[in-house]
Amino acid sequence: MTDTPVLLSLSNITKRFGALTANDSISLDLHRGEILALLGENGAGKTTLMNILFGHYVQDEGDVRVLGNGGLRALPPGSPGAALRAGIGMVHQHFTLAENLSGLANIRLGTEPLVSFGREGAARAKVQKIIAESGLDVDLERRVADLTVGEKQRIEILKALYRDAKVLILDEPTAVLTPQEAEGLFAVLRRLAANGLGVIFISHKLGEVLAVSHRILVLRGGKTAGELETAVADRRAIADLMVGKAVAAVVRTPANPGEVLFALEDVSLHGAGGGRALSGVHLTLRAGEVVGLAGVSGNGQSGIAALISGLAVPTSGTMRLYGDTVTRPDPRALVAKGVARMPEDRQHDGVVGTMSVADNIAIEEVRSGAFSRMGLLDRKAMRERAASAISAYDVRCQGPDAEARLLSGGNVQKLILARVLERGPRVILANQPTRGLDVGAQAEVHRRILAARDRGAAVLVISEDLDELFALADRFVVVHAGELQDAGPSDGLDRGTIGLMMAGQGPAAAELAS
Amino acid sequence: MNVRLEPRENASVGLRLCVSLAAGVAALLLVAIPVLLAGRSPLEAYALMIQGAFGSMFALSETLNRATPLILTGLAAAVAFRAKLWNIGAEGQLYIGALAAVCVGSGLLQLPPALMLPTVMIAGFLAGGLMMVIPAVIKQRFGADEVVITLLLNFVVILFIQMLVEGPLKDPLSMGWPQSVPLIAEAKLPKLLPRLRMHWGLIVGVVAALALWLMVRKTVLGFEIRAVGENKAAARFAGIPVDATMLKVALISGGLAGLAGVGEVAGVKGYLSADLSPGFGYSGIVVAMLAGLSPIGTVLAALFVAAVFVGADSMSRATGISSYIADLVVALSLLCVLVGSFFLRFRLRFGQQSVGA
């Protein structure tokens, strides 16, 4: 790739937040047609670097230069407008689309006056041309609110390309995609790169990094830890660079299932939108056993999660906790009874950004004796609990009083894990437990989930990552179109069978086909 | 040279204070322009305003008297807005609180003197609170917008009060004036000093501000209100009863506005009439915004607004400049605070323009 011209060049970028140096003299070049993967532990400074590049933050030192007419030109810092004009497109992990407008309107938003009759045709033609060239197929007329996550992401990418981006930045684009959607995205990225675009993408999934990138840049603690040509890299070498040591794989010992702690008996959930509907679901979670829930997202996972989280009650059927019927949804009561719940969307449901790390760790139990007495908060206890959680779960932040919104994505997830796992829960809903975590943290979470199992907790893991499910689950269930099927113990299972069941074929049919 | 805006990651307390002060100064500088146009010296006008607001014991008493209802309606707005409950109805809640005070305190109810005043205050608090709980319940049940409901209720309440003071509650001894029967002596808030109008309602307001401040920082309820106000979805997921918390906020907010009404009836006028409040409920919103929704700041902002109004009145008598200047000062201060809060979120950077790409 070094034979093509440099599109973008960062030199000696340094960014400090108070005492913390989030980026320490980082330099990188991006060439035409190159896909550069940016890797690093949670809190290594990846998002910060991209935010500087896009003008959201202003660097303390160093500069950004972009290929303009005639050569590399310095980009004025702190100006997203200038970054856009210079051809930098960014797809944030949290989409920035107007939900009630159509895809096309979103793509045009901000580029032209709002009222521009007549030019809609030209705009559509331009978008259609981009779609044809890139393979980013999506219905432009539908309201964004009705699109899937993957489709929303396509709109975001189209939006960047519509503005003639030369450089496309994607911050953990695959974290929220199904494996199929991720494959589609990679095909698009390869085509775009072949057409001369430069791509920077951030990911924690080494497999996809190896599959799609040309070059890998690893950050560690805000510094450049190393740079590799993907062709000569392997998982081992990358993990070495990221954490400075090899990550030990977690080994799952045979389970020793005990009594049933949680059960759904013939449960249906109606009238719930967003892929939450369920019909006639049977699910039992036993002490000392991890059940893996596989399925293409949107088939009812969120319904099951809502039930266990105490946010919904069955329309019909029975939900039992420790044998007792649960009749009213009540997160607080479930928490008090020892149910640990991880929200799927951690930023939206998991933390209150403007409250502190300590507040967010105590939030589920503020009313309990642990953190309050007679309606008065016990700040000291909250802070102590936070301090121990921060060190036990390696939450990178400036301390218990730091606002949660300042944490990096992966560190928010660690905060939530610390909140729910530290109390020694008996039933655990692990919904996408390692989404956005770096490899080291992933292994750590897997270790903790298995440790909880061995302690006698009943665990349900919901994940789109089959590797993760096979690493953790003793038994599989598969959800398709709101119905749940038992797939049996994980030891006799292979991916093909699970894949067929995810596509809606019964276990028997899946058995025959495999 | 060029000027850029950079998002600020954090704003320190010192910076917040500076911005508030700078906003006040900027507002005064801006108001100097119309004063100059009127052919007067702004310095002289401001000196007269300050004298009019603080220059004598009487002036100070008038300012504090005026600040008293503003503290309470300001707190009503601040506590509700923090929880993202948009209570625009403090004016109506104030009148309902005053009405409750009259109903309980005009001699109909026989109580030992020591219990009379607390009962009047509790009645006013509950009545005002109820006036806000109802819109909050309607919002939760039917999704109706509380801004519209509380705003419209203000007009309904005023008409209702007019009807009462012309009819059933009318004082037979009022010589035809539309005002209610007076409160009995035991139901009145004592004056703070003899011969001056300021009364114990001021202490109630300051205590309420301190209590709210403590509540937000130290209590479980304050924690829950913050969580619900900042991220409803996360609060619900974490098991905080969102609807119940909102109703508590509504009760507290409406109740504080109701107390403002009690203060005006039991501390100043002694009876209820339809001109009890010159828009204290609405000014409370301005006060809360000036204070950045902080309870202690609300006390200071209420003092500021009260001083501007009282000072402008006396200045206008002395110079002939219209006392509308007070509205101008308050409105411009609010604008300046809003502009200032922009600078809390962004920082100005001056730097050499690099080659535009």
Ligand SMILES: Nc1ncnc2c1ncn2[C@@H]1O[C@H](COP(=O)(O)OP(=O)(O)OP(=O)(O)O)[C@@H](O)[C@H]1O
């Ligand atoms: N505005 C801010 N104020 C203070 N600290 C910040 C701010 N933004 C980021 N940080 C800190 O800077 C560090 C780097 O954060 P960044 O978001 O760049 O990490 P990241 O590499 O993207 O991690 P992840 O993989 O978890 O997303 C973190 O420790 C984070 O807490």
Ligand SMILES: [Mg+2]
């Ligand atoms: Mg990040």
